[in-house]
Amino acid sequence: MDAIVRIGSGAGFAGDRKDAAVPVVDMLAACAGPRFLVYETLAERTLALSRLARRHNPEGGYSPALEGLLAGVLVRCLDAGIRIVGNFGAANPLAGARRIAAMARAAGRTPRIAVVDGADISGRLTPEAFAARESGGRLLAGAPVPVSADVYIGARPIAEALDRGADIVVTGRIADPALVLGPLIHAHGWAEDDWDKLAAGTLAGHLLECGSQVSGGYFADPGFKAVPGLDEVGYPVAEIAADGSFVVTKPEGTGGRIDRLTVIEQMLYEIHDPAAYLTPDVVLDLTCVRVAEAGPHRVRVTGARGHRRPDTLKATVCVEAGVLAEAEISYAGPGAAARARLAADVVRARLARRVPGLALRIDAIGVSSLFNDTAGATLDAAFGGSAAEDVRLRFAAESTDGRMLELMLDEVEALYCAGPAGGAGVRRRLTPRLFSASCLVERDLVAPTVTLLETEAMEAAS
Structure with missing residues (x-):
């Protein structure tokens, strides 16, 4: 050696x-x-x-x-x-x-x-069995069918x-x-x-x-x-x-x-x-x-x-978790911060009537984004002292109801003409969400295999 x-x-x-x-x-x-x-x-x-x-x-x-x-x-x-x-x-x-x-x-x-x-053990346990083995959480409660379940x-x-x-x-x-x-x-x-x-x-x-x-x-x-x-x-x-x-x-x-x-x-x-x-x-x-x-x-x-x-192995189990909707719009020039704040207030008020119960997050990128809260208190405080002349607003919500999310996206795009003045650069998208949970599983559930590609090819040919 x-x-x-x-x-x-x-x-x-x-x-x-x-x-x-x-x-x-x-x-x-x-x-x-x-x-x-x-x-x-x-x-x-x-x-x-x-x-x-x-x-x-x-x-x-x-x-x-x-x-x-x-x-x-x-x-x-x-x-x-x-x-x-x-x-x-x-x-x-x-x-x-x-x-x-x-x-x-x-x-x-x-x-x-x-x-x-x-590594794939998705077919070796029932959803209920995965939920029973979850470590440190309850994301698998209700036993959703896993998208993936892989052992390390x-x-x-x-x-x-x-x-x-x-x-x-x-x-x-x-x-x-x-x-x-x-x-x-x-x-x-x-x-x-x-x-x-x-x-x-x-x-x-x-x-x-x-x-x-x-x-x-x-x-x-x-x-x-x-x-x-x-x-x-x-x-x-x-x-x-x-x-x-x-x-x-x-x-x-x-x-x-x-x-x-x-x-x-x-x-x-x-x-x-x-x-x-x-x-x-x-x-x-x-x-x-x-x-x-x-x-x-x-x-x-x-x-x-x-x-x-x-004695056990860690497995990551991923399950579908609805859809994330995101929409963005920009305001620039004199009074940009005030117009962005008004836009946020408009969308929040309209969605409260049209989609009651939808948890909406609004970020002012570069003003208040990483440390915002969904209630909007941090955003309001940031706008209160902001003299920014370039504000990018991001609206986000997640749900299993696609119709509700489309309404949110539509409300942001409607700001183009419904005001306030000067909104531009709208982008909108829907992204499927996945949640991951950690489970501890018995070693005998896992059977790693080692295959040489040339051997696999010969077996397939025969």
């Missing part, structure tokens, strides 16, 4: 920069030993939307960002022996793998592609896929740190119950999973936390030893910063209990972790401890 495994981040979410992985691949290609490029592209809502997309198109449902993220680096990775692991398979990992295979064939390459599937799978199936020779591993819903831990289990041969090493690999995955957040992206706050060259921020690379210690760094010549502060901030990001961060593979204890700078943009991380994995 090689002493050091290098793993680079290609994306921290589906909308990430499409060219972000290029410097990372250049750095990995110049190194020896096992090297991996990982892509984290899934969120709860993203996966639910992918499930809906697959309903309409059996060959859809994988991340629409897949092609853009891989186009600039796929061939380089294959030629340099850099193996790719990504959850861009979303609700249809097999179709995502086929699309990557087609991209590779078009470039004259024939990689071995593995598919990790089995652990790292072992990824390791198995790599053990079987895969150049590319395409997964669906998987625990984010598992994208890094899987390659480490494969490359270092870590045992299933070597809790401290699994914890260290999980920590490395947690630091890399959000891409450039650890190298200054989410850290940047002018006047408080300066980050140079943010327009070309470098995405992180971890160098992990067999004992679990690792260094976080980034490609030379890229912007951003990696130091104790950026690493510690990302280490605590989305951590509920630093002594017990629950993952499918291990319970990570951060309380003894040591973070030390080892050179420019190089931070050494040691001391992660692990405890036996949880």
